[in-house]
Amino acid sequence: VNLCKQDFLHMSIIGQFNLGFILARCSNNNLWILDQHACDEKYNFERLCKETVVHEQKLIAPLPLELSPSEEHCVLEHMDVFERNGFRFSYEPEQEPRHRLSLTALPHSGSGGDGKKAVQFGKEDVGALCAMLGADGTSSSEGYIAGFATGVEGTRIAGVNAVRRFAGLVGGSSQGDAKSDGIVGLSIVRLPKAIAMFASRACRGSIMIGTALSHKEQVNILKKLDKTDIPWNCAHGRPTMSHIRSLTKCLIDDDNSIAVHLAGPTLSVIDE
Numbered sequence: 001v002n003l004c005k006q007d008f009l010h011m012s013i014i015g016q017f018n019l020g021f022i023l024a025r026c027s028n029n030n031l032w033i034l035d036q037h038a039c040d041e042k043y044n045f046e047r048l049c050k051e052t053v054v055h056e057q058k059l060i061a062p063l064p065l066e067l068s069p070s071e072e073h074c075v076l077e078h079m080d081v082f083e084r085n086g087f088r089f090s091y092e093p094e095q096e097p098r099h100r101l102s103l104t105a106l107p108h109s110g111s112g113g114d115g116k117k118a119v120q121f122g123k124e125d126v127g128a129l130c131a132m133l134g135a136d137g138t139s140s141s142e143g144y145i146a147g148f149a150t151g152v153e154g155t156r157i158a159g160v161n162a163v164r165r166f167a168g169l170v171g172g173s174s175q176g177d178a179k180s181d182g183i184v185g186l187s188i189v190r191l192p193k194a195i196a197m198f199a200s201r202a203c204r205g206s207i208m209i210g211t212a213l214s215h216k217e218q219v220n221i222l223k224k225l226d227k228t229d230i231p232w233n234c235a236h237g238r239p240t241m242s243h244i245r246s247l248t249k250c251l252i253d254d255d256n257s258i259a260v261h262l263a264g265p266t267l268s269v270i271d272e
Contacts, residue, residue, distance in 0.1 A: 001030055001243050008226040013218050020209035022218050023244075029251060031244040036221060037209050038234040043224035045202035045235040049190055052198065054086035055108045062090050062102035063123060069097055071127065074135035076101075084188050085129060086121070109197060119197050128192050199235035 007026045014023040014031075022034040067075070075082060075089065082089070086107025092100050107121040190198070207213070207221075225231040225240070233239055 001246075003030075003032070003241075003243075005226055005228075005231060008222045008231070011222055013215060013222070016213050016218060019212055022213070022221065024222070025247060029247045031247050032241050033244055034221070034225075034241040035234075035238065036207050036211070036213065036218075038238045038240040039221050039225055039231075040206035041202050041234045041236075042231060042240055043228055044206050045199055046228050046230075048198040048202055049195070050188065052194075054084070054194065056086040056088060056105040057108035058088070058105045059103060062104050064099065064102045065123060065126060067098055067101060067126070067130070068136060070135045071130040072098060072101060074130045074133050075126065078133055081133065081189055082126070082129060085191055085194070087126065087129075107191070107194070109194075119193050121191070121193060125191050125193065129189070132189055132192075195235075202235055 003026065010027045011024040011032070012026075014025060016036075017023050017033065020036060022036055022039075024032050024034060026032060076091070079089070086105070087103065088105035090102045090104050092102070103123055103126070106123075107125070109119040109121070207217075213221075231240060
């Protein structure tokens with residue numbers, strides 16, 4: 001059974017099931033069940049990844065970095081990507097290789113308005129971003145691992161899953177899946193900690209299971225799926241939809257039953 005993003009806009013909604021799922025029929029008469037929370041979460045997650053501006057916290061004094069030649073080249077080559085993620089550097093070309101870059105600002109995250117503590121970023125996150133962009137080196141390896149398990153909102157297993165799924169997509173850059181400007185699909189390459197943070201915030205801010213939806217709200221969820229880059233799973237890996245069955249045979253049987261009924265004998269009653 002095949003389903004593409006363009007099919008979402010042509011689906012016919014049957015209704016909501018158990019205050020958590022949407023039953024819909026696609027144009028080729030297949031019946032699908034969609035998880036309203038997972039669908040809304042995936043849309044919100046991709047929106048946060050694309051639109052969130054990461055603020056920066058200037059440092060009192062530059063923080064020297066010791067990077068591998070590959071990592072140092074990666075930072076210089078993708079400086080715009082690092083700046084979009086809240087990093088600022090000073091560059092001293094007269095210094096020896098591996099010691100030419102120093103941090104002058106680090107990413108800073110607020111609580112997101114939900115009472116959570118801000119996620120903490122450090123120089124190890126430079127290595128994490130280098131690893132996602134394909135650089136080799138100790139900082140990349142250690143920073144990438146650190147990115148999976150540090151930060152207030154990145155410690156949970158759900159955050160780890162989100163990082164692995166999204167970072168795995170970015171990690172395909174060597175196979176040509178990532179563009180040279182640090183953008184995958186329409187999403188800026190993001191720090192592992194930021195990915196976990198966005199996934200957590202998207203989950204908490206999405207339509208919950210148990211929420212009754214009007215027909216208009218159900219249609220809106222399908223429209224949101226059409227706008228996502230990868231609509232098939234939420235940020236944490238939960239499927240957004242599942243195929244139930246083909247309705248073609250049922251519809252044919254119904255048509256045949258109607259035809260038999262119309263072709264059969266009829267009884268007329270005449271009132272005198």
